[in-house]
Amino acid sequence: MTATTTGPILVTGCSSGIGLATADLLVKAGHIVYATARRPETLAALETAGAHTMALDVTSEESMEAAVKGIEAEHERVGVLVNNAGYGEYGTVEETDLDKVRTMFETNVFGLARLTQLVLPGMRAARAGRIVNIGSMGGRITFPVGGYYHATKYAVEAITDALRNEVRPFGISVSLVEPGLIRTGFEEVALTSAAATPDGDSPYAALLAASAASTSGGYANPALATGPERVASTILKAVESRHPRSRYVVTPAARALITARTVGGDRVWDAIVRQQFKH
Template sequence: MNNEKRVVLITGASSGMGYASAKYFNEHGWIVYAGARRTERMKDLQDLGVRVHRLDVTDHESNQRFVEAAINKQGRIDVLINNAGYGEYGPLEEISLENARYQFDVNVFAASELAQLVLPLMRKQRFGRVINVTSVGENVFMPLGGWYHATKAALGMWSDVLDMEIRPFGLRSIVIQPGGTQSEWGKIAMQNAEKNLKTDSPYRKLVLTITKAFSSLKISATSEDLAKIFYKAATDAKPSRRYYHSLADRMMVRIAKNHPSLWRFGIEKIVNRMSR
């Protein structure tokens, strides 16, 4: 891709990696369309020249307006970054299927719909990239994260299939798998776990234990660090199929994929120690 007026669409841009990425791409001369439900949290981005839009990725008309705003004004879309997502944590026995379906709506089906909206133009351009933000949680697994892990695994597989289908047109579908990042994500996930508990739930101690484990994590990666990974995936001349922030993230995924029993043993050992 050349450097002239490249256009990127970023979802979930009101905080964390999405916010940092919108700022980073804007600093590097891109035309940035940043979408999120909480537009009041993107005022600083708007002041920098980012095109801020209210976006509910579970709403078809909202997605359509977001994409059409870029097409009608710019006439091109170079990159779509499907960053919006959250963790519907809680015991699988107790999470309602309504909440589970909403987890898939946000983390999987929204990405699919947005891709369907941008791909016709990208095919016409003969260039473009769809970047899908999954997680190391696409492969690693832990108690209470069942539906979250399921959505990230689904998004990763969907992205791989899409990549095979669109490469003949000069397009790419790429996955970024962040590990632990300094953000509100873990706090919100554990708040959801608490909300999903039934009265007198037998899993209350487990939720307290996992909350304790989350709070004890020493996380060094920042949203700004991940923004640079997003940018690399968008601009590499020969992009990789998967991008990771660190060797540790890559190794976690490798262990969980190739030695799931070893991964489970390690997690259970941590949970047992934390529960004392």
């Protein structure tokens, strides 16, 4: 596909990280890009680069409807939806505040699902369209202290697999991008989650400290982590490829971990986890 045939591209979560890098690369590739974020003032650089910018809160029905209707008023349909908005609320299963977990699900899962519902009628009418969901290697592997975040990404895996086969007859393709460790500031948000902060009174204090050390070390290791530009280039492939793949795993380390989990089973995976989270 070319920039003239994809139609306008709606990207969520563009204030920083993967969303910012993706919107910028898509603009440079000649696409019509609608870069969105909850706080549109964070999108000034993308607007200067040539993107259309607008406020979009994926936890607000009114905000999502307004964004999609605005694009459809200009272009009849959203050509490509890149569901990128998301974050991590970390902590042990026992100690994490479930209200905060519900809020994370609203962003990572229900916002993605609802925005998809809103763009599909236009795509079906045109018998063309693409949806690119940004998942994670964390949708196929699970580390302690990240169980609820992983659950949101496992949900994205299931939704994407179902959707891909539901909309194929309408000429719509669906791809899932599964990044490994990407230096975006994600880890800072995750590590400062209230339930992820080591507390001497917590029965999990040693585990939380080991998790913080392992996470920080992983993101600081150039052999394990990379920048958001790597993910952006993968998303560009998913958008422009004549025959997009159903899944794109980003980083060799992510592929290795997914393979270890799939091939090795629980015994091998638990041994990896015990080694990595010694406490």
